[in-house]
Amino acid sequence: MSRVVVDVVLKPEISDPQGQAVLGALGRLGHDSVRSVRQGKHFVLEVEGTPDEAELKQIAETLLANPVIEDVELHLPKD
Template identity: 90%
Template sequence: MPRVVVDVVLKPEISDPQGQAVLGALGRLGHRGVTGVRQGKHFVLDVEGTPDEAELREIAENLLANPVIEDVELHLEAVRPPTPSQG
């Protein structure tokens, strides 16, 4: 079954208090090599049959994200091979 990954991230111009909080914590814990953190949502969709990219883009942009403040990244993943039954 095809797997579609949708990552929803805040638009660059939108401030990201959650990301800032994580960045602060990482700095206090000594991880100074990390200079920026942005936090978003990660969706994994199982899709029946051949994924319809236009429909998936509409789902991603209008249902999973708020198009006013968020951008989406769509990743169509290879079909996962069915796990061989143990029988």
């Protein structure tokens, strides 16, 4: 089994009200140094055998992320 990680975050031009709410809470807690928060999703996939990069890219870009509004990063295990 190998472990593949996929990170999904809203595109920079799409406003992220959840991230802004977190930023507001940080300000109230005195963490003034934090300038911006973007909230996203983190998927951990256990894949049988050697991961097929093309297949995983397709999974990431067609189901795990919606390319209309989200950017996706695929992290394959280093060998």
